Amino acid sequence: MAEKQSILGRIGQLARANINALLDRAEDPQKMLDQLVRDYTNSISEAEDAIAVxxxxxxxxxxxxxxxxxxxxxxxRKAIAASDRAxxxxxxxxxxxxxKFDDLAKVAISKQIAAESEAKSAEPMIESQNEVVDQLKDGLQTMHQKLxxxxxxxxxLVARQKSAHxxxxVQESMASINVLDPTSEISRYEEQIRREEAAVAGRAELQSSSIADQFAELEDASKNIEIEARLAALKGGNKEKPAIESGDSTIY
Known part of the structure; x- marks a missing residue:
């Protein structure tokens, strides 16, 4: 019983130590679990070796x-044969x-007693070891089930982790969509196009105003020419009329 507790106890302590160490430094759950399986498998292998011994x-x-x-x-049988011969x-x-043959029978009986005594003294240990082996086998089977x-x-857990990841x-993507709404980018682009359209319209209006001003200047020039022509005509007509005196000034 003590041997069984020693073997499985040592293996159990080793397994728990490995598990605790893994949990303490766990960064990647999947790697941690894979290592945990490997360590527990190694612990079972060590238990199997110890149980085999x-x-x-x-x-x-x-x-x-x-x-x-x-x-x-x-x-x-030798004692019986020697006794019969005697x-x-x-x-x-x-x-x-x-x-002589009685003495040989006595020697054989002595050897028989020694062998029987040796066998009998070993029986409690053998019985105990059989119980230990049965318990170790049961414990090993339990370890395989645990594995x-x-x-x-x-x-x-790995499947759940992947699903959670x-x-x-998806949630991060949705959050990004909510924070950076693509429609806002479209609105900015639309506003940029509206500004460009307004600039084009402004240039067109400016160009239209410039042409109108030119035509206005042309009309003004035509008016000036007509005025000058009429003034010249008036002056030409006044040369034929007599001068009108009025005081010190002469008016034609």
Missing amino acids: TIGNLRLAEADHAEDLKEAEDWG EQFRGAGDDANAQ DQLKSKRDS AQAQ
Whole structure:
């Protein structure tokens, strides 16, 4: 039990340390979640290695236990064979050989007891290790389930983040449209065109005024010519008339 807690406890502490470190320096949620999956996967791999060593040691202990039981059985058979041989010699009146094989039976029984004792002393440890291995396997299965949940949660959160980012971009675009209304640009352009049209109209009006002034000057000149002509005609007609005296002045 202590070994199981030590293995999974150490792996759990490592995983939590990696998770806390990632959360502390999280800048890109997707990268953080991907790294979290990698770290948890590595933690599972380390747990699998540690559990594999534990299982390997258990299988060695079981093999040794089986070997001790087999050895005890072998020594038991040898003890029976030696005892039977001793009885045969004893029946034949050969006490010396009978004693010899009785002594061999005792040695075999001693070896049998030692092997049985070795096997029996290993049984509590083997039983305990089997419980530990079962618990480790269950814990490892739970870690795999957690990893699947983490991957599923990662995919869900990444999808939600992308959706939120897309919505944020749409909102920013809408905000930009509201702040920089394109119709206002059209209004400015329209005002610029109106000013250009007004300038053209002003130049046309100015040009029209200039032509009118020229015609007015021409009309004035014509009037002056007519006046001069009439004045000359008047003067020409006055030369034939006698002068009229009035006081000191003479009027024609």
